Amino acid sequence: MPSAFNILTNLAPAAMSIAGAALLMTAAPLALALPFHNYPAAAIADIVLWITLATVLSFCAVRLMPRRAAPRCTLALAVFALFLLPQTEWDHMPAATQMLSLAGAALLLAGLPLCAPLKPVLAALDRLLSANRFLPSWLLIGIFYVTFLSAAVALSWHCFHFYPIYTDTEGQYIHAKYIAMGHLYWPAPPPPLSRFFYLPMSVDDHGKWYSQYQPLHVLLLALGHDLSAPWMVNPTEGALTLVATYMLARRITDEQTARLSALLMLGCQLILFMSSEYMNHASALLFATLFLWGYAETLHAQAEDRMNDACRAGFVTGLCIGAVFLVRPLTAIGVALPFIFHALWLMARDRRAWLEPFLAMAAGGLICLAFDGWYNLELTGSAWVMPYTKYSGSIESQVWFGKGHSFFHGLRSTHAAWLLMNRALFEWPLPCTAFVLIACLRPLKHPMLRLMLAMLLCYSAANVLNKWWSSVFGPRYLYETATTLIILTAVGICRLPYMLRGGEAAARGAVAVLVLLLFSVSAATRLPDNIRMYAHYFDDHPQFYYSMLSQSEKPALIFIGQSANKKDRTGKYRWVTHTNPPTEDSPVVFAVDLGMNKDRELMARYPHRHTYLERNGWLYPVDPVTFTSDAPPGPPGTP
Numbered sequence: 001m002p003s004a005f006n007i008l009t010n011l012a013p014a015a016m017s018i019a020g021a022a023l024l025m026t027a028a029p030l031a032l033a034l035p036f037h038n039y040p041a042a043a044i045a046d047i048v049l050w051i052t053l054a055t056v057l058s059f060c061a062v063r064l065m066p067r068r069a070a071p072r073c074t075l076a077l078a079v080f081a082l083f084l085l086p087q088t089e090w091d092h093m094p095a096a097t098q099m100l101s102l103a104g105a106a107l108l109l110a111g112l113p114l115c116a117p118l119k120p121v122l123a124a125l126d127r128l129l130s131a132n133r134f135l136p137s138w139l140l141i142g143i144f145y146v147t148f149l150s151a152a153v154a155l156s157w158h159c160f161h162f163y164p165i166y167t168d169t170e171g172q173y174i175h176a177k178y179i180a181m182g183h184l185y186w187p188a189p190p191p192p193l194s195r196f197f198y199l200p201m202s203v204d205d206h207g208k209w210y211s212q213y214q215p216l217h218v219l220l221l222a223l224g225h226d227l228s229a230p231w232m233v234n235p236t237e238g239a240l241t242l243v244a245t246y247m248l249a250r251r252i253t254d255e256q257t258a259r260l261s262a263l264l265m266l267g268c269q270l271i272l273f274m275s276s277e278y279m280n281h282a283s284a285l286l287f288a289t290l291f292l293w294g295y296a297e298t299l300h301a302q303a304e305d306r307m308n309d310a311c312r313a314g315f316v317t318g319l320c321i322g323a324v325f326l327v328r329p330l331t332a333i334g335v336a337l338p339f340i341f342h343a344l345w346l347m348a349r350d351r352r353a354w355l356e357p358f359l360a361m362a363a364g365g366l367i368c369l370a371f372d373g374w375y376n377l378e379l380t381g382s383a384w385v386m387p388y389t390k391y392s393g394s395i396e397s398q399v400w401f402g403k404g405h406s407f408f409h410g411l412r413s414t415h416a417a418w419l420l421m422n423r424a425l426f427e428w429p430l431p432c433t434a435f436v437l438i439a440c441l442r443p444l445k446h447p448m449l450r451l452m453l454a455m456l457l458c459y460s461a462a463n464v465l466n467k468w469w470s471s472v473f474g475p476r477y478l479y480e481t482a483t484t485l486i487i488l489t490a491v492g493i494c495r496l497p498y499m500l501r502g503g504e505a506a507a508r509g510a511v512a513v514l515v516l517l518l519f520s521v522s523a524a525t526r527l528p529d530n531i532r533m534y535a536h537y538f539d540d541h542p543q544f545y546y547s548m549l550s551q552s553e554k555p556a557l558i559f560i561g562q563s564a565n566k567k568d569r570t571g572k573y574r575w576v577t578h579t580n581p582p583t584e585d586s587p588v589v590f591a592v593d594l595g596m597n598k599d600r601e602l603m604a605r606y607p608h609r610h611t612y613l614e615r616n617g618w619l620y621p622v623d624p625v626t627f628t629s630d631a632p633p634g635p636p637g638t639p
Contacts, residue, residue, distance in 0.1 A: 014118070016111030023104030025521055027429040028097050076440035080433055098422070101429035105514055109500060112510035122509025129512050132259065141246050144262050145239045148272070152235035155276040159531060162231035163578050165540040166472060168213075169278035171201030174580045175211035176221030176230065184378055185210040186581045189605070196591035196602050198573055199580055203391050208379070209581065212391035215375045216287075216326035217280035230278070237282040238275025241289050241483070242266060248293040249487045251300060252448040260490040267519050269427045269530060270474050271482055276534075281479040284327045288335050289483045291320035295339055296448045298357050307356060314357035318364020324480075326368055329386075331480050334462030338454035342447070410464035417463065417475045424474035425485060427526035428518040432485060435492030442495060449491070452484040472538075541575040544617060548576065551619040552588060557602070557609040558619065559593035561634035572614065593634055600627055 023030075112118060132140060156162055164173040178186045186209040188194050194204060202211050211218065220237075224230030242265045250258035265271060275282050294317030301310035325332035343361070346354045373383035380390045422431035444450050459481055466477060473479075493515060497507035534540075548558055560573040576590040591602055593613060603611055603624070612619040613631040620631035 013111040013114035016107045017115060017118075018111075020104045020107030020109075020111060021517060023107065024101055024429055024517060027101040027104060028525070030100055076437055080437040097429060098431050102431070102434065105430055105434075108514055108517075109496075109510055112513060113500065113504070113506040119506045122513070123505035124509075125512055126505045126509040133255070137246075137250075137255070137259075140259060141243055141262060144242055144246075144266050148242050148266050148275075149235050149239040152238050152272055152275040153232070155272060155531070155534075156231050156235060159273075159534040159537070160277050160540060161542040163540070163542065163545075164278045166277070166279075166538050167200035168280075170539070170577050171199065171211040172213050172218050172221060172280060173230065173278050173578055174199055174202070175213070175218045176225055177581060178210070179219065179222035180225035181583075184375075189582075193602055193605060195598075196594065197580060197582060198577060198592060200574075200577060201391070203379075203387055205380070205390060210379050210387055212388045213280065214326050214329065214386070214388075215372070216323055217283040220283060221278065234275045234278060234282040237286045238271055241271070241275075241282075241286045244286065244289040244293055245483050245486060248289060248296060248448075248483070249490065251293065251296045252446040253487070253491060257487075257490045257494050260493060261487050264426070264486045264490055265483075267522070268425060268482065268486065269522065269527060270424050270479070273530060273534060274473055274476070274479060277473070279473060279476065280327050281473075281476050284324055284331050285480050285482060287320045287323040287327065288331070288480045291317055291324065291335065292448070292452065292483065294320055295451075298361070299447065302353060302357060310357040311360040314359075314361035315364045318361040318366075319368060320364075322365040322368025325365075326372055328480070330462055330466060331459075334459035335455055335480060337458040337462075338451050342451055405467040407464065410466065413466075413469035414460050414463045416469065417478050418460070420471055420475040421478050421481075421485075425482065426518070427522040427530070429521055430518055432489060435489040435496070436485060437492070438496055438499065439488045439492035441499070444491075449488070452488070456481055456484060539574045539577070541572075544572060544575045545579075547617060548590070548614065548619065549588060552612055553610045554587045555606075555609045556588045557606045557611045558588060558590050558614055559599055559612070559622075560590055560614045561593045561631075572617075596622075596627055596629075603627075 112122060164170045178184070185205075188204055188207050188209045189197075190207075199209055199211075201213070202209055220233050221230050224233040242262055245265050246258050246262040249261040253261075271285070274285075294313055297313040298310050298317055301307075301313055321332055321336050324335060343354070343358050347358060372386075376386055377383045379387055418433075422433055425432040440453070444453070459478070463477055468477070470476065493511060496511050497504070500507045500510070552558060560571070560576065571592075573590065573592050579586070579588065579590050582589045582591070589606060589609065591599075593599065599622075603622075607624075611622040611624060613622060613629050613634075614620075615631050615634065620629045622629045622631075
């Protein structure tokens, strides 16, 4: 008969595990229920919790880590603490939520492996999850690829109805149409008529319409338009990024970590939703991941003394980082900087071995820079002037200090973005950088892992220069760090059992329970909320567009009633901008209602169309002879 001591030793770990699981599942609502509803009290509570957590983590690191690891552990803890340090605009995930979820995870991991009755169950779970190792890699990653692609396409239809819904993507989507129709830019109608059309984030340059964005993502969208499926571009890029992440992780870690990295990306809501619309961050992440993989392949080929393979891999690597520049130049600088220094260091050590691969890498990058110069020359008239500069006036006004942007402003914006990234990457109640911290508490053997950590620092420093801070689609200005964070998270998860109980099956099962619980909480709580949010995001009003199509007789010219300010977000014309440019064969041409006296100018350009005025979602015909209509007055401010 079991003694009271044995019963107690089994009950205590079970109670800890149950308490930890309950705390993880209720961390967010519990944090909101705390009696701190005004800023001073909430800030004080967050800072106290943050100091407590930093103290406990420091004590644990000192006790568990060897002395020679003290500098590395101290640095890792300091960076991790900065990612959690609350500030005035703590965004969506107050420090209290993070602290409670971390406490719940600690209780769960401490209690589960100690509970004797659960050890066989945990070991069985570990064996079940390890069964995927018997699946061929191509089959497993193929399943992940198809699942990700299907989920992203489904979200694209359900949330965005296959249309761009934000100004950044509307501008690129419309410019892609120009290219698909054989025009690098669109010949705009004469100035009196161009006032009827609003093209977001676009330049009206002496009769030329083009977007302010770099060319590569626009070209990929143009390919999608040619295939009558532009909505497939971002989902395909996201699915290919998953494959590239697996290939990179397998090269620099092991098969188990690589498969876990692919699984984490499959469950990453930030990447899923960004891959469901038309944001160019999807292209930047894909080519940044391919750049990391190419650099790792270059190092591997050279280490095996395969010079030709190293040169080929180097050339592809240069093309990939050049492709990132052709999407987001500042991102390319932040990603490439630590690798440039590493390449120079390797050449200083052995120039004969490394000169050819890195020259090939530079050649690949220069090809992309030459293409960018040609693109700029065709659009702006100068190879050195980007469309973005033409749109904003100067690069320095947006990406440098001054004119409303300072070093401390950039630092706070970057910090706020990392606070948001902690929640938004996986939508776990636990901060995503917790497992990155665990990965860093032991040496990262492969140089690529250390370079990727340095990339996080350089990328953050480059982001400090950026004037803009936005939480649209989550922390999108840190989006290109997702692959690095996912792989380091996988490394931390795989290392955690060995730091707990020497890597025994029960410890691995306990960590598996934690990860499954985190994904379950995310899928049950955050995923439905995000789907509802994105289904009504910004200019996502498909019912208005379809209503206009069903009410009008084709071909039609429809004047949308809104205020004189075409950039007014409350104006309904923003809901149909994706139909631009106005071509002769368009079934419906949408224009801004500028008053009948001015509308007649555009009606004269489209004489054989049925003309309507839109009022409150209804269409009223315009008599083409008398230029009169039964439409009520337009919104306030309509000319």
